[in-house]
Amino acid sequence: MQCVHAPIRCFIHRAAFRWRRAACSAAHTSRAPSAASPSSSSSAYPPVQEPERPAVHTLVPGPRSLELARELQEVSEARTVQFFHDPLRSYGNYVADVDGNVLLDAFCFIASLPLGYNHPNMLRAAQSEAWLPHLAQRPALGYSAPPEWVQLLRTKILSVAPQGLDMVQMTCGCGASAVENALKAAFIRKRAIERGNDAEPTVEELASCMHNAEPGSANSMCAASFEHGFHGRLFGSLSATRSKPIHKVDVPAFANWPALPFPVTEKDEERCLEVADRVLSDRRVAALIVEPILSEGGDLHASPAFFRQLREITRRHQVALICDEVQTGVGATGRFWAHEHWSEGVSDRAAAVDAAAELAPDMVTFAKKMQASGFYFKPEYLPRQAYRIFSTWSGDPLRALQASVIIDTVCADRLVERVEDVGTYLLQALQQSRRAGMSKIRGRGTFIAFDMPTAAARDKLIADVRNRGVVIGASGERTVRLRPALVFERKHADILLEELQYALPE
16 A cells, blocks of 8 residues: 555545545544544644544544645645645644644654644744744855854754764754765865875866866765665765665665675574775775664664774775764663764673773764754864755754754753653563564654554554554655654553554554
């Protein structure tokens, strides 16, 4: 049932659309009352509290969502839209749709909503004078930054910097832009090492790069990534992406960029490390990019020991290790950064602290839950010349202000600790439930996934659960993934478990 990934596409023809609209209008669940009409003038914004439960009275997507999708398809891309949400009526862990349904959201804009919907701290901050000038205009930070930009980076964005990474470069807003610029920084650093750190590019290099030719364009240099990894859909990031062929087909790629095997089991880790060591030794590799959990590829895990050895291999070959935390970062795994788990298994506490600094990647990319994008990096990855890592925006003060509210709230409300607690509770409950078809239940924090027997079974489960009022997601070939907000509590986990159990027999 590929409709789960593109439900609107399934009903884009008028005849099918009319049938679906009639079905949605007739469908009701007896267990949940109807939500208020989305156009009701009595609806207050923001809502005063979360609903106690989901409330569903149409299939999802409902008739209004489908009508909006039909209209959107006339001017843009609508086939990936799951449903249209009502931002004025969504609150906390619950998303309201335009058909009046209220759904418990355990997917949260593809893992990008850290505090849920309309968090009071965010709404208060959005009304402050500090936000006003950045609502009125977006400055070109690479050309003329407002005075508060330095303080915002120093006291907020860098306050949660991974250990050992003292600098940050903000980018235009998406994870792919963060990855693209981190890859550029790695290539620039590698060439600086090759020519001597204080040497400027030669006249020949400057001339040849304008023709996309060696030696100025380092075409024989490459970045390595892992099979099933996902790093974005721009050109460099897409060449490193190995998760779904539909993302890559028809698009030119850097043909010499190797894909390394990612371990299927812990027993397979030694083989994969040997391949990585050999490739980094034999090839002119500037960077190795890896997710702490390969997310889009199906939530694939490796042991902390695997990543520790990978760090040592990259250091030995002078290859930048880029840790892509676009999806795993900002608390979702029970640590602020998922790569902080890499020091687990180091027995001595003092040694573990030292190991965390020693194991730090050279760069860590972020976006999604941070609401702003960029990458943290070690000072040596700052190019010697200006304009090497540059754009008009070079970040966004408004999104950085959002990030500062997120950081403050995560710290003040101890949300990382909550995620670890709720995640342990949810993971154990899933492992004990033994529902038919579920296998390989795995996760860290609330960053949880399990497999179904087939893609069709996975897609049917997602659709069935959504029509009962809970939103979950898909990844890989047959994986269900959970990506709730950091404010997800045990009571929300209980509702999720209840609906999964209803949809799956024992």
